[in-house]
Amino acid sequence: RWIDVRVTCADEAAEPAAVAVRFFNVPPGMASRFPRGARVALAGVLRRRRGAWEMANPEVLSVGEPGSEPPAAGAEPAIRPRYPDVAGVPASVLRRACRAAAERARERVTDGVPAAIAGRHDLPALGESLSRLHSPPAELSDAEAAALCAGESRWHKRLAFDELFVLSLCIARRRRERTAGSAPACPIPADRDEAIEGALSFSLTGAQERALRSIERDLSGERPMNRLLHGEVGSGKTAVAFAAARQVVRAGHQVALMAPTEILAEQHARSLEPWCRALGIRAAVFTASMPRARRRTSESMLAAGRIDVAIGTHALLAEGLRFSSLGLAIVDEQHRFGVAQRARLRDKGEGVTPHLLVMTATPIPRTLALTAYGDLDVSVLDEVPPGRRPPTTRALAGAEARRRVYARLRARLEAGHRAFVVCPLAAPKEEPADGDPADATSVCEELADLLAPAKVGLVHGRMTAQVRERQMAALRRGELDVLVATTVVEVGVDVPEATVMIVEDAERFGLAQLHQLRGRVGRGGGEAHCILLSRADLAGEGARRLKALTATSDGFRIAEEDLALRGPGELFGPRQAGIPRLRFGDLRAHADLLATAKVEADRLLEADPALVKPEHDSLARVLAARADTGQVFGSDAG
Numbered sequence: 001r002w003i004d005v006r007v008t009c010a011d012e013a014a015e016p017a018a019v020a021v022r023f024f025n026v027p028p029g030m031a032s033r034f035p036r037g038a039r040v041a042l043a044g045v046l047r048r049r050r051g052a053w054e055m056a057n058p059e060v061l062s063v064g065e066p067g068s069e070p071p072a073a074g075a076e077p078a079i080r081p082r083y084p085d086v087a088g089v090p091a092s093v094l095r096r097a098c099r100a101a102a103e104r105a106r107e108r109v110t111d112g113v114p115a116a117i118a119g120r121h122d123l124p125a126l127g128e129s130l131s132r133l134h135s136p137p138a139e140l141s142d143a144e145a146a147a148l149c150a151g152e153s154r155w156h157k158r159l160a161f162d163e164l165f166v167l168s169l170c171i172a173r174r175r176r177e178r179t180a181g182s183a184p185a186c187p188i189p190a191d192r193d194e195a196i197e198g199a200l201s202f203s204l205t206g207a208q209e210r211a212l213r214s215i216e217r218d219l220s221g222e223r224p225m226n227r228l229l230h231g232e233v234g235s236g237k238t239a240v241a242f243a244a245a246r247q248v249v250r251a252g253h254q255v256a257l258m259a260p261t262e263i264l265a266e267q268h269a270r271s272l273e274p275w276c277r278a279l280g281i282r283a284a285v286f287t288a289s290m291p292r293a294r295r296r297t298s299e300s301m302l303a304a305g306r307i308d309v310a311i312g313t314h315a316l317l318a319e320g321l322r323f324s325s326l327g328l329a330i331v332d333e334q335h336r337f338g339v340a341q342r343a344r345l346r347d348k349g350e351g352v353t354p355h356l357l358v359m360t361a362t363p364i365p366r367t368l369a370l371t372a373y374g375d376l377d378v379s380v381l382d383e384v385p386p387g388r389r390p391p392t393t394r395a396l397a398g399a400e401a402r403r404r405v406y407a408r409l410r411a412r413l414e415a416g417h418r419a420f421v422v423c424p425l426a427a428p429k430e431e432p433a434d435g436d437p438a439d440a441t442s443v444c445e446e447l448a449d450l451l452a453p454a455k456v457g458l459v460h461g462r463m464t465a466q467v468r469e470r471q472m473a474a475l476r477r478g479e480l481d482v483l484v485a486t487t488v489v490e491v492g493v494d495v496p497e498a499t500v501m502i503v504e505d506a507e508r509f510g511l512a513q514l515h516q517l518r519g520r521v522g523r524g525g526g527e528a529h530c531i532l533l534s535r536a537d538l539a540g541e542g543a544r545r546l547k548a549l550t551a552t553s554d555g556f557r558i559a560e561e562d563l564a565l566r567g568p569g570e571l572f573g574p575r576q577a578g579i580p581r582l583r584f585g586d587l588r589a590h591a592d593l594l595a596t597a598k599v600e601a602d603r604l605l606e607a608d609p610a611l612v613k614p615e616h617d618s619l620a621r622v623l624a625a626r627a628d629t630g631q632v633f634g635s636d637a638g
Helices: 091-108 115-120 126-134 142-149 154-178 192-200 206-219 237-250 262-279 292-303 339-349 366-371 399-414 440-450 465-477 511-518 541-551 555-566 591-607 614-628
Strands: 002-008 018-024 040-043 047-049 052-056 059-063 226-231 254-258 283-286 309-312 326-332 355-360 377-381 392-397 418-422 456-459 482-485 498-503 529-534
Touching: 091 126, 115 591, 126 154, 154 591, 154 614, 192 237, 192 262, 206 226, 206 237, 206 355, 206 377, 226 237, 237 254, 237 262, 237 326, 237 355, 254 262, 254 339, 262 283, 262 309, 262 465, 283 292, 326 339, 339 355, 392 399, 392 541, 399 418, 399 440, 399 498, 399 529, 418 440, 440 456, 440 482, 456 465, 465 482, 498 511, 511 529, 511 541, 511 555, 529 541, 541 555
Parallel strands: 018 052, 226 355, 226 377, 254 309, 254 326, 283 309, 326 355, 392 529, 418 482, 418 498, 456 482, 498 529
Antiparallel strands: 002 018, 040 059, 047 052
16 A cells, blocks of 8 residues: 655656655555656655665656656645644645634634733734644744744744733742731841851851841741742751841731751751750750650640740641741741641641742752742752862763772772762662662672771661661761661751762662752762763763753752753642643743733733723633633642
8 A cells, every 4th residue: 555656856856756656555545546648746854775866755746747847835824834644634735724714713713912011022913823833924034944944933922921911820829829818927137147157157158148137038028928039958947047037926916837858857956956955945846756745845835825836747747736926937948738738737837828938959040039939038058168179070870980989999998988878769779780770788788898907887768767767877877987878868958977978870860869869968068979980971951861960969950951861841740840731822932921921910910919900800700710721730730
């Protein structure tokens, strides 16, 4: 069920001079469409095989009579759009159907972008854009045709702006809803500077001061604060959060600090304990693994107002845990919590809306700051404390390179340094095979022999929280020299003496994850090293990730590269998996367009918060329709 057609070029001197064309799965009688001597126009992929040119299943644009020029395309436009193949439907029929549908939609489509905004940015109407994309005008210049093929025409831009504008409106509306309640006003303490610096025993950096001043202004008002504190690993987010907590406690209210893991919650408790003790602040830890009797006692004290700061995991969301007067909810590594979980923590306010401070060390691209966190005010810690230097990062491949790395590690251990070795798996697979990624259990056994008499420990997610914490504490105290782990050490581990991070099979980790792991070493100042090991020279995305990490320690640049590699996901669902659903907009390519859409959305809602003006009637209908069909927030949105 195929036919072969031999096509020769009219100009015998031209290249290619002849093309062998084969059509597969053809209907009966198709061969009669190509009489000898007919002039044809074909569109398809031209390939060279065994010294000859060939095409497979090209699109037949036109066939003329033998000896004549190809006929005009008639109703076909001079520039033809290509659609995905539909079985049994010729491309020309599909084009005509799409063109007819676009023409009908042109007069009926509801354009959600007000004419004044479209005019300010020279954007065509939505109906015109749909029509032109399916029936491009013949008089386009070469540059305009190239932009059309690349998806960068003014009509493509109009469709992208439509999505980004509606998204920005939804975010702006949500910001208004979240700040509509009443929160406890917490005045800035008069002794703030002396008390905080005395408790911390170090001075805040300029970035910490700027962030804290913004937070203090928010806390002193009755409108609920919704703020994101974003900073690199080691930039001092905990110190800023402590100063904010002290302001709330001094005003007679309580603070909840929720972390995603017990390791991180315990780390916060250790960091805050001396600071709280210095200022007379009563703090307690709440985790799922704490003894029942101790938990009941702590819950009673919290409900009676005898605990000022509750530090914990998801245990803070338990039904029986109540606060006397919750004034501030702090969520660390917020991307690990869903929308619903953060809402449950704020509901502990018992009739008032507590202020909300969310923190993250995960680098955030500019476009995510406008979308994922668009309903939050953002404070950035873009400085690290004096004495901190980013680790030197190298990517090495092969067994010989691995042998040299561990030989050098032995020398550093003898000099009193400590190290992490991170593996993708916790334990070997039940049916191991060549090429399996490294597992922490096997690597720990190997290094215990290789690095003796150095002490090597093991920690991974299958262990109980108590066992993991004992291993972490042993490394902090110097009873262990090396800790072999999975990514449970990605956050919440602070060992100032750790100066070496070795990642086995590093290409199997994400870029943001590798950046977080790198931030675990060098926290005590001085020289530190991060070694990314792979078994062979890499190509493709894995190589690109490792190259990006060795090229820079700037988390913001890494964030942009990570977004480019992973692409968009869904942002507004409870699992906070990524960024919003977009069909035409691209949060990386359209960053400037998104910023423009955000400005216009904010300006419009300032003038017409309820969208009741006649000129905004179409926009209100578009918003309602898209919200109902899950086109903006997704079906699982919070």
